[in-house]
Amino acid sequence: MTKEEFSEAFKHRVVVAFKHRVVVDPKYADKTWNILEHAILEIYNHNASGLSFEELYRNAYNVVLHKFGEKLYMGLVKTMTSHLKVVSKSIEASPGSFFLEELNRKWDDHNKALQMIRNILMFMDRTYIPSNQKTPVLDLGLNLWRDNIIHSSMIQTRLLNTLLELVHKERTGEVIDRGLMRNIIKMLMDLGPSVYGEDFEIPFLEVSAEFYGGESQEFIECCDCGDSLKKAEKRLNEEMERVTHYLDPRSEKKITTVVEKEMIENHMLRLIHMENSGLVNMLLDDKYEDLGRMYNLFCRVPDGLIKLRDVMTSHIRDTGKQLVTDPERLKDPVEFVQQLLDEKDKYDNIINLALNNDKTFQNALNSSFEYFINLNRRSPEFISLFVDYKLRKGLKGISEEDIDIILDKVMMLFRYLQDKDVFEKYHKQHLAKRLLSGKTVSDEAERSLIDTLQGFYASNPDLGDGPTLTVQFLTTGSWLTQPVNTFNLPAEVSAQCEKFRAYYLGTHTGRRLSWQTNMGTADIKANFGKGQKHELNVSTYQMCVLMLFNNSDHLSYMEIEQATEIPASDLKRCLQSMACVKGKNVLRKEPMSKDIGEDDAFFVNDKFGSKFYKVKTGTVVAQKESEPEKQETRQKVEEDRKPQIEAAIVRIMKSRKQLDHNNIITEVTKQLQSRFLANPIEVKKRIESLIEREFLERDNIDRKLYRYLA
DSSP: OOHHHHHHHHHTOOOOOOSSOOOOOTTHHHHHHHHHHHHHHHHHTTOGGGOOHHHHHHHHHHHHHTTOHHHHHHHHHHHHHHHHHHHHHHHHHSOGGGHHHHHHHHHHHHHHHHHHHHHHTHHIIIIIHHHTTOOOHHHHHHHHHIIIIITOTTTHHHHHHHHHHHHHHHHTTOOOOHHHHHHHHHHHHHTOHHHHIIIIIHHHHHHHHHHHHHHHHHHHHHSOHHHHHHHHHHHHHHHHHHHHHHSOTTHHHHHHHHHHHHHTGGGHHHHHTOTTTSHHHHHHTTOHHHHHHHHHHHTTSTTHHHHHHHHHHHHHHHHHHHHHHOTTGGGOHHHHHHHHHHHHHHHHHHHHHTSTTOHHHHHHHHHHHHHHHTTSTTHHHHHHHHHHHIIIIITTTOOHHHHHHHHHHHHHHHHHOSOHHHHHHHHHHHHHHHHHHSOOOOSHHHHHHHHHHHHHHHHOGGGTTSOOOOOOOOOTTOOOOSOOOOOOOOHHHHHHHHHHHHHHHHHOSSOOOOOOGGGOEEEEEEEOGGGOEEEEEEEHHHHHHHHHTTSOSEEEHHHHHHHHOOOHHHHHHHHHHHHSSTTOOSEEEESOOSSOOTTOEEEEOTTOOOSSSEESOOOOOOSOOOHHHHHHHHHHHHHHHHHHHHHHHHHHHHHHSEEEHHHHHHHHHHHHTTTOOOOHHHHHHHHHHHHHTTSEEEOSSOTTEEEEOO
């Protein structure tokens, strides 16, 4: 018969009811329950081997099928409860040392019996219980165990006290049965998170806080900082190990927080400032292990590293301030800088080896060095003198790699300087004397430089009538403070550079030569009207512009820009400095104005004159300056800063059109901070000067508001 034929036949089938009711024995349910109850008791009495589980399952199945599920379920509850009350008495009667063992054994028996009972009553568990919203058999067994055993008035407190006593014994060095503890704790966890938490974990954490609070106080009173930290570290490790052996893994964070609070957080400042052994003593004595332990422990508590960093910063600043202001140390600039380098090495090692190379501590170290180095206004000079000393005679026999390491360390100090232009002023003076004096060639780095130049001129005897080229070598990453811009050098200068490049690369293998021509200077002999002759010390940019006038009396801005390819912003500042600054105006421009425009035209200023033959020529100073010389150098630096401040003001105001006084100060400081820290008083003076020269004007109503005059 096909599926369709079967369906058609089924439609016409008539279902006839029984003519006689099926009569069920009125005592069927009681009789069947008695059989099942007997079986449950036999299971509890360890006599399950003689039972037929198949027959028992069928009996339970029929009871549910005949709508006696409620009787079966309630009978189970009553039987299990009665049995567990007997078990409870047995556990209560067990002597102290066997209490946990008896509890563990009865728990194991209960679980095994519960599994067998559940197998017998599986049909009830799957049908009656869900439809009537009853507790499943296994959960019921756990709940009844909890209510009749764990929460028994004679067991609950005893169990907690026994567990806490065992933990205490273990903390005080005694050996306990961890396997038994693990089983009992797991029992509490199996009974539900609330049972584990309320019956054990919460009081466990409370007594732990009391224990570690007392212990930490004892150690603080009798031990030094290092030993106290070791004890705290040991206790933390013990608690984490305890969790892995017999506690809920989720308890680890809670118990370690207790230990951290009681043994570290509550005593942070006392540990840090502990006399003869606190943080400062660890820093002074380079105790890397103790410092590392303190860092690792303090990073676990709120604000721990902040307090650690604050105290360390304060100590470094105090130490550094003493170093840079001690009159005795200022007598020897080389020793002065060497001590700074030693201090930097010391704390770099501490941060790298003990403080996990923490960037926040490194930033604090950098901030501290910047603070105290700039307390001494002679720091730029001393750092330059240190470099000069090392390159003269302090690096004899040292490899090129070691030289680079020393110079890299010095450059870190340079980065801390606020007055970088002061260092540059001294460095140029020292470098010039080093290269030109001809008597300081004791180290290989300097000898290589001089020999290279001598060899170059010896191999090019035809250079006598051309420009004299002096080359200064700087390794990659040195202290150039301005970006490198490409531009066109005059043909005669460019030819000299190319000849030197060919010579240098031909005599050295595996090297590269990159020109930093925009950082150079030039001495130019110039003839003006009425026989005026001067030697002009100018920048490379200015040299490129001035040499164009050897072949032309008149040049437009666009012609100069095309010929030199100097970046527009640099070219305009260059032309402004030579055509618009009184006393330096070797050029004149049309139309006359205070700014440089693309339609301007430029001429040599035949009326230029100066009482000095050499215009803008610095004095070479290669030794520690006297007080008058120091004041003179500082004055020169301040003079050099004026046009830089003015140029920054003009750039800002040209872009913003109008700005109030405070914002001008802020933006000028920000623009110039890579070179020096602009003095607000000097910025104000430069603003006044620009107003006088009609670059800026004040607002008629708000006198602190300035406008740019186009």
